[in-house]
């Protein structure tokens with residue numbers, strides 16, 4: 001699927017709007033055939049980055065290469081790139097077929113071939129039956145499919161998608177995520193996908209760049225980002241909670257506020273006395289059933305929330321430190337009625353599941 | 359009081375206004391159009407439908423055709439000038455957008471009659487334009503502007519231009535700017551994007567502007583009276599003549615009625631098209 005060779009290269013790309021620095025010093029290379037996501041909160045510069053690739057904005061500094069060629073002098077309509085807009089931007093006066101055929105017609109593709117390719121594209125997005133509907137007659141999900149077909153039918157080198165599923169309800173979103181990923185595998189086109197939904201990025205992408213305030217904070221595979229987030233922002237953004245403030249001790253342990261010392265896999269460059277944060281994911285915390293080799297602590301149950309497939313309990317460790325544990329309802333126990341608020345229990349985790357952030 | 363009742367109550371002043379100042383005069387006009395005049399020129403109610411035969415007398419055909427022709431030319435000119443202006447304001451106006459719109463409307467605070475009158479000073483044989491042309495040595499004996507069709511059409515265009523600009527501006531402003539980017543993204547050049555994306559997306563605004571210009575332009579008499587002459591008289595001048603010079607109220611009223619019926623047909627076509635577009639937009 002990923003056949004090497006670069007599709008897009010950003011070289012120290014910055015973009016300013018007056019005082020606002022929308023994108024700062026972007027240095028990324030996106031491989032051909034890759035599903036690459038830009039993940040970050042609203043206003044962090046994702047759309048601006050896409051628009052520079054499409055040619056709707058020019059970088060204030062730095063250069064962008066498409067297929068190895070610099071593109072600053074290439075107008076949008078000559079770039080081998082197509083966009084799926086967040087608002088779909090379908091042409092209301094044209095029917096579905098004509099919308100999808102728009103790009104091919106501008107490129108003077110022969111009539112027969114247009115018919116063939118549009119039909120194939122509509123089949124790819126599973127919408128062949130609606131080819132003579134007007135956009136306003138379509139549901140949100142169907143519009144999304146037309147927007148996708150309209151871009152893919154041109155077989156661009158790169159497809160840019162700006163929060164394409166943002167307007168859909170959750171169920172449809174999940175379904176479209178799977179379909180999008182399958183389509184991308186099938187056509188093998190490089191996808192640059194913008195989203196602020198970490199779950200979406202993690203589940204679909206080959207690689208993710210996490211952005212904050214115009215800067216890429218971390219770029220890597222989903223597992224990298226999720227298991228080894230670099231810095232507090234990335235950790236927080238991909239949904240890591242359970243942070244405990246602490247200080248590095250001689251022994252390679254981290255002392256947290258209430259005098260507890262917790263063994264943790266420290267990064268090499270940590271020195272004694274450094275302020276760090278440690279985190280253990282809720283689903284990695286064992287409640288009461290501590291296994292040999294685990295780090296374990298005692299605490300008191302503060303709250304218990306039944307979530308169906310699991311139960312979420314908050315354990316107070318004293319001195320304001322608390323950790324959240326998610327206990328799955330497994331064959332072992334019925335999680336919902338095992339614990340009571342106020343009960344004292346032991347929690348534990350494997351040392352390698354403890355994350356140290358600086 | 360139910361909300362419904364309250365809503366219908368709030369309609370009362372407007373309804374009273376319409377009945378008193380629109381429907382009643384319309385009824386009187388209609389009644390007089392079938393009337394006759396006595397020896398002193400006073401209109402009398404009667405049954406004299408022959409007034410309408412006279413409207414279609416070949417004698418008046420040139421005036422009626424001229425009115426429609428001038429109004430159509432005015433619509434075309436307003437569109438040619440107004441669309442680029444609206445486009446510029448909507449797309450590139452930025453934070454000056456509302457100021458620019460205000461500037462478009464500003465001349466309308468001055469009475470139409472006065473504004474057109476000013477043109478006579480500019481275009482007359484000894485007027486501003488001829489003065490400049492002479493000073494530049496381009497002409498010696500003055501160019502004839504007044505009393506030409508172009509002066510009348512120019513006056514109409516100047517008078518009603520804002521009616522074209524505003525609806526087109528509104529349509530452009532409402533349009534999703536991503537549509538233009540989508541056009542360019544799909545390999546359309548600037549012109550193709552306009553032709554295949556922007557123009558269709560704003561066509562309802564063009565239609566509205568055209569109707570808003572066409573309707574008053576057909577019935578206009580000020581421009582032809584001040585900037586034109588007998589050769590450029592429009593139906594509005596004819597009607598005015600019947601009422602104020604010929605003292606033939608019944609014939610003037612018959613002309614008015616026919617003109618209104620003609621305009622009503624346009625109105626109905628437009629409203630149906632606009633209604634359909636609105637219904638489609640809602641769906």
Ligand SMILES: Nc1ncnc2c1ncn2[C@@H]1O[C@H](COP(=O)(O)OP(=O)(O)O)[C@@H](O)[C@H]1O
Pocket residue numbers: 017020021022040041042043044045046047048049
């Ligand atoms: N055309 C523009 N003019 C001025 N500021 C802009 C413009 N486009 C984006 N910005 C600013 O740049 C920043 C990044 O915007 P954007 O790229 O749209 O973020 P995101 O897509 O991640 O939400 C924001 O602060 C935004 O206000």
Ligand SMILES: [Mg+2]
Pocket residue numbers: 043046047048
């Ligand atoms: Mg955005």
